[in-house]
Amino acid sequence: MLEQSKRFALEGNPVTAVPYGNGHINRTFCVTTDTGRRYILQGINLHVFPDADNLMRNISLVTEHLRSRGASPVLTVVPTLDGRPYDRDEEGRPWRVLEFIEGGICLERAETENDFYQSAVAFGRFQRMLRDFPAAELTETIPRFHDTPKRYADFRKAVQEDRMGRAAGVKEEIAFALARESEADSITAKLKNGTLPLRVTHNDTKLNNVLLDRDTGEPLCVIDLDTVMPGAAAYDFGDSIRFGANTASEDEKDLSRVSLSLPLYEAYARGFLSECGEGMGTEELMSLRMGAKLMTLENGIRFLADYLEGDVYYSISRPEHNLDRCHTQFRLVADMERKWDAMGDILLRMKKAGT
Ligand SMILES: Nc1ncnc2c1ncn2[C@@H]1O[C@H](COP(=O)(O)OP(=O)(O)O)[C@@H](O)[C@H]1O
Numbered sequence: 001m002l003e004q005s006k007r008f009a010l011e012g013n014p015v016t017a018v019p020y021g022n023g024h025i026n027r028t029f030c031v032t033t034d035t036g037r038r039y040i041l042q043g044i045n046l047h048v049f050p051d052a053d054n055l056m057r058n059i060s061l062v063t064e065h066l067r068s069r070g071a072s073p074v075l076t077v078v079p080t081l082d083g084r085p086y087d088r089d090e091e092g093r094p095w096r097v098l099e100f101i102e103g104g105i106c107l108e109r110a111e112t113e114n115d116f117y118q119s120a121v122a123f124g125r126f127q128r129m130l131r132d133f134p135a136a137e138l139t140e141t142i143p144r145f146h147d148t149p150k151r152y153a154d155f156r157k158a159v160q161e162d163r164m165g166r167a168a169g170v171k172e173e174i175a176f177a178l179a180r181e182s183e184a185d186s187i188t189a190k191l192k193n194g195t196l197p198l199r200v201t202h203n204d205t206k207l208n209n210v211l212l213d214r215d216t217g218e219p220l221c222v223i224d225l226d227t228v229m230p231g232a233a234a235y236d237f238g239d240s241i242r243f244g245a246n247t248a249s250e251d252e253k254d255l256s257r258v259s260l261s262l263p264l265y266e267a268y269a270r271g272f273l274s275e276c277g278e279g280m281g282t283e284e285l286m287s288l289r290m291g292a293k294l295m296t297l298e299n300g301i302r303f304l305a306d307y308l309e310g311d312v313y314y315s316i317s318r319p320e321h322n323l324d325r326c327h328t329q330f331r332l333v334a335d336m337e338r339k340w341d342a343m344g345d346i347l348l349r350m351k352k353a354g355t
């Protein structure tokens, strides 16, 4: 790795390169030079991101814009010695270097409601600062990532093919999914006809993709911009709620523990809207609630489809792992349907408080 890092325009000579962080997608190392400067060296996962040129282009465009709007610190790409945004090794794997952002901490999961709130502030700010960026200029690094109707088409195909002969055992789950198919285009159709604005979305709004200030606990910087794409604000809000406001983990077997925590939902809405609620129209505001439901439903049908296809996409550590995951997602969807009015009221209340 040390050799790899020498191909970049670093300050000083690299002396150590050690594996760093808990990312699951890329291979991440921390490189230190003889001047004491630190850098992040990352081998980009080609299976997930085959188009490194456009991926790095997205990151450059977004970070330049954030910088021009006064964000500090901002993720900063360090070019190769000959001025390119990334390098390729002998096997064709792309490598890049980022400036190490000092003074931050990275939490794997929210320990308190405040942690979750702070991540909402970070992603709400990200949303606000990129509001005047022409989102359509970005490439879809993972095409049709949140195209829920397309996810439904894939799901239907998995049911029809029934490769493992498992469909008969999950009739109820299939019925649950199909009963909600009419809602699948609630966001995509409005993006298409212009009722909802096309925004820059992060698409991986986990807590470990935000650096929090080590001293104050407040957001320092949003990182991991590989999945930045054009989309709806509701995607980022919704996915955060899906994994962060569930009272149980994604693969909990005891479904009685699964529910939407309204206090956590409210904390996220408060943080998110305190940053990007001002000037947000009612249509977009209320789409956030639909985003929470659709992101959860979408994950549920993807887990179910993978179960039907023989567990080929998500890694599993027990035979019915994907089915368990599908169950938690569907249980959460059902709970959101019960709490639908409260979810809407909270958004309206938080919006009012923030403007
Ligand atoms: N610029 C940076 N400064 C400091 N730490 C970073 C930086 N970029 C990434 N990290 C650390 O490395 C970890 C993995 O990086 P990330 O880009 O999130 O990779 P992955 O896509 O594999 O999740 C992060 O969770 C964080 O701890």
Ligand SMILES: [Mg+2]
Pocket (backbone or CB within 6 Å): 023, 024, 208, 209, 224
């Ligand atoms: Mg990450």
